[in-house]
Amino acid sequence: MAIIQDWLPASQENYEKILFWWKLYPLVASIQWVVSWYGMGKTSVQSKLNIPGRIAWMTMEVPGFTTLLYIMSTLPAQHGITDLPWQNKVLAGLFVIHYTYRAVIFPIIQPSMSPIHVLVWANAILFQLSNATCIGSWLAAYGPTTQEEWMARDWTVLQFCLGLVLFYLGLAANYFSDEELREIRRIQLRRQKKFKQHGETVDKHYEVPRNGLFKYMLYPHYFMEWVEWFGYWVAAGASCTPARSFLINEFFAMLPRAVSGGKWYKEKFGQDEIKGKYVIIPGVY
Secondary structure, three states: OOOEOOEEOEOHHHHHHHHHHHOOHHHHHHHHHOOOOOOOHHHOOOOOOEEOHHHHHHHHHHHHHHHHHHHHHHHHHHOOOOOOOHHHHHHHHHHHHHHHHHHHHHHHHOOOOOOEEHHHHHHHHHHHHHHHHHHHHHHHHHOOOOHHHHHOOOOOHHHHHHHHHHHHHHHHHHHHHHHHHHHHHHHHHHHHHHHHHOOOOOOOOOOOOOOHHHHOEOOHHHHHHHHHHHHHHHHHOOOOHHHHHHHHHHHHHHHHHHHHHHHHHHHHHOHHHHOOOEOOOOOOO
């Protein structure tokens, strides 16, 4: 049963329309180079349009994997497909694994989360729906749906395995980098609690992360997410336009934030505190 006829799940014509506009997302993301405001995380500011962090994060991320699962469960039947190849199922599973952590587990285990502005929240929902529609539709019906079609794409099991290694390497490194940031917040909350017990107040505390990949760069969690989705594209094959577009769109969405964050670290702590660290791309920047 379609939620929105010919759009969710999308007909092939509408899938191609969505994919066309999805490939233009870098133009939208590039606005961040000229606009310094970003209403979430450490750059979050007070606003009547803010949404509590955990609620905003979960509700803007969950639509991604739930939309993909819905498309995978409904679109094949509309095209007479009774069973999808194992490659399609594994790729769908990888997507769900990532977003089960990112959308559900991540906000629950965060010690604290800053409010998120409604504009950031709405943009994230649009990002998730567009991405899930493109990847889900490709996996469910508009990409290869038989073993013969997979093999006709010069695809190999070795390539798929290499993609899986990169994906899980990126996923694990992303998690442990997040955990380092969580530990800093836990220390901050314990510090605040101690001061409150003595009737004192303390300003929000920040520090430069130094463990794990943070020894070498300021935004390893961003970089390793790129590695993760590059692995996904490798596994799906170079001809998988939705996977390639997702990787490119992630790059254009996250790079300006990292550059801005690097400037923030320098202004907040001074050059000496971040000396020897790349911002986001090892050996480059």
